[in-house]
Amino acid sequence: MPRDTLKVLLISPNNPFNCYRVPAFPKWASWFTRNMHFGQGGVFPGLNLAILASLTPSDVEVRIIDESVEPIDFEADCDLVGVTAMTNMAPAAYYIADKFRARGKTVVLGGVHVTVCPDEAASHCDALVVGEAEYSWPRVLEDFRKGRLQKVYRAERLFDMQGGPIPRRDLLKLDRYLIPQTVETARGCPFDCDFCSVSRTAGRAYRFRPLEHVQEELRTLGRNRWVFFIDDIINGNPKRARELFKAVAPLKIRWGAQATILLGEDEELLELARQSGCVALFIGFETFSNAGLKKLGKPTNWHERFLRVVERIHSKKIGIWGAFVFGLDADTPDTLHETVRVVKDARLEFAQFSCLTPLPGTALYRQYIREGRVREKDWGEYNFGNVTFIPKNMTEQELKELLAYGWGEFYNWKSIRQRLGWRKPVRVPYGPNGFRSFFHVRNLLFWAGNIGIGRLVQHGLKQGVRTRALGQPESEFERMRRALGKPAEAPQSFGPRDPDSVPGAGDLVILSSGTVDRPGPRPSETQPSADD
Ligand code: B12
Numbered sequence: 001m002p003r004d005t006l007k008v009l010l011i012s013p014n015n016p017f018n019c020y021r022v023p024a025f026p027k028w029a030s031w032f033t034r035n036m037h038f039g040q041g042g043v044f045p046g047l048n049l050a051i052l053a054s055l056t057p058s059d060v061e062v063r064i065i066d067e068s069v070e071p072i073d074f075e076a077d078c079d080l081v082g083v084t085a086m087t088n089m090a091p092a093a094y095y096i097a098d099k100f101r102a103r104g105k106t107v108v109l110g111g112v113h114v115t116v117c118p119d120e121a122a123s124h125c126d127a128l129v130v131g132e133a134e135y136s137w138p139r140v141l142e143d144f145r146k147g148r149l150q151k152v153y154r155a156e157r158l159f160d161m162q163g164g165p166i167p168r169r170d171l172l173k174l175d176r177y178l179i180p181q182t183v184e185t186a187r188g189c190p191f192d193c194d195f196c197s198v199s200r201t202a203g204r205a206y207r208f209r210p211l212e213h214v215q216e217e218l219r220t221l222g223r224n225r226w227v228f229f230i231d232d233i234i235n236g237n238p239k240r241a242r243e244l245f246k247a248v249a250p251l252k253i254r255w256g257a258q259a260t261i262l263l264g265e266d267e268e269l270l271e272l273a274r275q276s277g278c279v280a281l282f283i284g285f286e287t288f289s290n291a292g293l294k295k296l297g298k299p300t301n302w303h304e305r306f307l308r309v310v311e312r313i314h315s316k317k318i319g320i321w322g323a324f325v326f327g328l329d330a331d332t333p334d335t336l337h338e339t340v341r342v343v344k345d346a347r348l349e350f351a352q353f354s355c356l357t358p359l360p361g362t363a364l365y366r367q368y369i370r371e372g373r374v375r376e377k378d379w380g381e382y383n384f385g386n387v388t389f390i391p392k393n394m395t396e397q398e399l400k401e402l403l404a405y406g407w408g409e410f411y412n413w414k415s416i417r418q419r420l421g422w423r424k425p426v427r428v429p430y431g432p433n434g435f436r437s438f439f440h441v442r443n444l445l446f447w448a449g450n451i452g453i454g455r456l457v458q459h460g461l462k463q464g465v466r467t468r469a470l471g472q473p474e475s476e477f478e479r480m481r482r483a484l485g486k487p488a489e490a491p492q493s494f495g496p497r498d499p500d501s502v503p504g505a506g507d508l509v510i511l512s513s514g515t516v517d518r519p520g521p522r523p524s525e526t527q528p529s530a531d532d
Pocket residue numbers: 012015016017018043044045046047048049051052081082083084085086087088089108109110111112113129131132133134137184196197198230231232354359360382383384531532
């Protein structure tokens with residue numbers, strides 16, 4: 001029975017792909033690295049649990065555990081447990097939920113996976129929150145207090161992003177993350193790419209936070225900071241991006257974000273990004289195969305555009321993390337070899353080669369289910385590093401080997417040296433801080449990052465194990481799973497039977513003006529996707 005002081009425990013299950021391990025720098029060096037933390041830990045903190053905590057009334061005691069950076073305390077004194085899950089975290093989330101329930105705790109599940117597969121999640125919790133939690137979470141707490149908790153809380157509309165509270169970062173162990181400051185400025189994405197669920201879960205219209213709110217939140221983080229904007233596309237709306245960059249510039253932060261190739265083609269916007277402190281962009285280039293590009297709705301001169309844009313962005317001293325997808329129906333071993341060659345030649349600072357993954361809630365998932373090509377039944381394997389479906393022009397083994405080839409070729413010593421070189425220090429004062437040797441530090445970070453990833457890749461290739469942080473302790477769920485030699489939970493959690501019935505909150509979009517926007521046809525775009 002709930003007590004007077006309600007105690008809520010919020011948990012994010014271990015996320016091996018959010019972990020890193022690089023040589024530790026002394027503590028004082030974090031001033032030079034703009035508060036990035038080296039050593040071992042998580043890459044970014046997700047904002048979902050910090051947002052839930054900020055939506056929780058002040059008389060409720062809240063604790064957050066991110067299993068990527070600390071073990072779960074299953075004996076914790078609490079009344080209500082909230083667990084979040086992306087698809088590849090779902091089996092671990094269910095395990096955690098079941099364990100707390102076995103101890104008599106009330107468990108609420110939420111997050112992107114629960115939003116697209118609520119029926120599956122229902123058997124592992126007392127209540128589930130489908131869609132965004134801004135309007136539902138306060139109701140959950142109130143109902144729980146009054147002893148009338150319902151089974152499903154479905155977001156009737158998307159959050160308008162106008163008055164959200166600042167996420168409770170004070171509850172996160174920020175010093176255990178490489179880039180501890182993540183900030184959200186907008187939600188939603190109009191592009192609705194086949195392999196992505198964002199447009200479905202977060203809507204096809206952009207919802208922007210008021211700029212003053214973003215500025216206010218950034219001020220709480222202080223100056224001399226590295227910030228990662230978690231928006232799906234920072235330049236999705238160029239007008240807004242212009243305003244955002246102007247608003248951020250006086251705050252003297254360094255930032256990175258997910259962007260599309262169009263940012264590199266808009267000279268003025270790119271310059272504004274540089275002036276406002278942009279030092280790295282994550283760009284989804286996806287593929288160089290012409291047929292693949294056509295399927296993704298991208299132009300066929302992609303290859304040349306790619307090289308041109310990379311050069312422009314580099315000329316502004318902005319680093320690029322390029323994302324490439326392997327396994328599209330149009331891919332052949334030749335096109336993938338070509339992709340790796342071009343990416344190396346372009347001297348990208350970082351690249352990731354992800355396996356196409358039919359995530360539940362996406363058009364791709366529905367298509368592959370219909371075609372009988374979804375092979376993997378364990379959601380835990382849906383991490384973009386494994387082959388979960390039957391590819392078209394190659395065997396699964398070939399695709400696996402090509403992925404390993406991409407990572408191995410890009411992060412071997414020779415490639416790192418050729419791509420990063422020993423860039424010259426800048427002799428003139430640079431940037432809002434006038435910090436003279438900034439590029440030294442920046443290049444040092446790129447080197448450290450490449451060496452760290454290179455070691456991880458070598459380890460993975462040699463041991464034949466999933467890429468994960470070296471030395472990161474196994475979570476209880478992973479230990480049990482290894483001991484059993486089979487997935488602990490996933491087989492019976494294999495998505496909804498009818499692929500068309502996958503629900504999503506994205507069918508209804510509330511614009512900040514308060515009007516309702518029903519998703520129209522997909523934009524006839526030459527706009528590429530930018531995302532993981
Ligand atoms: C930052 C980020 C990351 C970070 C760290 C995330 C972390 N520490 O959790 C990094 C870079 C490590 C990462 C990695 C990956 N990511 Co990611 N990531 C994101 C991103 C951009 C933002 C996440 C975020 O904080 N969102 C803001 C919060 C507020 O939104 P939210 O999580 O949906 O939470 C709301 C509701 O869902 C709900 N809610 C959430 N949890 C809970 C819990 C409870 C109890 C309740 C009541 C409610 C609730 O309330 C919140 C407020 O409304 C999202 C895209 C996006 N825009 O969301 C992708 C996204 C979550 N990632 C995705 C994917 C696929 C991945 C990767 C698998 C991709 C890859 N190629 O490597 C990896 C694997 C990670 C892993 N688990 O191993 C997908 C997930 C799709 C899915 N069905 O699971 C997303 C949606 C992007 C996409 N294009 O589809 N990611």
